[in-house]
Amino acid sequence: MKRLTALCCLACAALMLPAAEAPRRPPDPATEGKVWGALVHALPVAPPGSSPADSPHVPNLAARLAAAFPESGHFEILGEHLQDVFREYESWVVPSKDLFLKVDSKGPAPGGGVNLHLQFWRDQQVLVKTDAVLRPGSPLFIGGPRWREGRLIFVLALQP
Numbered sequence: 001m002k003r004l005t006a007l008c009c010l011a012c013a014a015l016m017l018p019a020a021e022a023p024r025r026p027p028d029p030a031t032e033g034k035v036w037g038a039l040v041h042a043l044p045v046a047p048p049g050s051s052p053a054d055s056p057h058v059p060n061l062a063a064r065l066a067a068a069f070p071e072s073g074h075f076e077i078l079g080e081h082l083q084d085v086f087r088e089y090e091s092w093v094v095p096s097k098d099l100f101l102k103v104d105s106k107g108p109a110p111g112g113g114v115n116l117h118l119q120f121w122r123d124q125q126v127l128v129k130t131d132a133v134l135r136p137g138s139p140l141f142i143g144g145p146r147w148r149e150g151r152l153i154f155v156l157a158l159q160p
Contacts (some may be wrong), residue, residue, distance in 0.1 A: 033114055034159040037101055042072035043150040048152040053077045058157045068141050069153065076114065078152075082159070085114060091139065098123055101154055109133045112121065113158060120144065120154055134158040137153050 036057035040064065043133035046052070052062040065075045085105050099122050106115035113135030120128040121143055132140055136158050144152035 003158055006041070031083055033086055035103065036080065036082050036155075036157045036159055037105075038155040039078045039099055040153040041059055041076045041078050041147065041150055042069055042153050043074045043076070044072060045075035050076060052075065057082070057159065058155065061139075061155070064139065065141065065153065065155075069143065069151075072150065075153070085116070098136070099143070099152065100144075101156065103156075109135070112136070113138075118156070136160045 003148050017033040055061050068112050102119040109115045114131050116134055119126050139157035142154040
């Protein structure tokens, strides 16, 4: 009888223990959207055999760049990257090992788009810090330093 009582007590105690929980995965960080970043080389004239900058992420990219940078006649994409912009974490858009853009979301913008704090870096030095509203269909162009007979331009576009 003592054994039966002991077994019943153990069974009751086991039922009273909290159920083992399945391991929890941390939630995916909330994103504000995706941005496409590109490092573009702007030149006064097109080198022989080159083709104009073109991207499915920004329609009419070469024409838009020509309107913003009329001193340049040719634009070539050197590197590009598609990146999530996170609500609570910094994001890095890295089209090159030497030049990159740090993007911090400041939340949704009234009327659509995302409020951003941007830092354009070259090696370990910040070249530009600014706040901007990035909206789909309205890319941001940041004129960078002179480089190889032209200049560098960073393009940032919010993807729909």
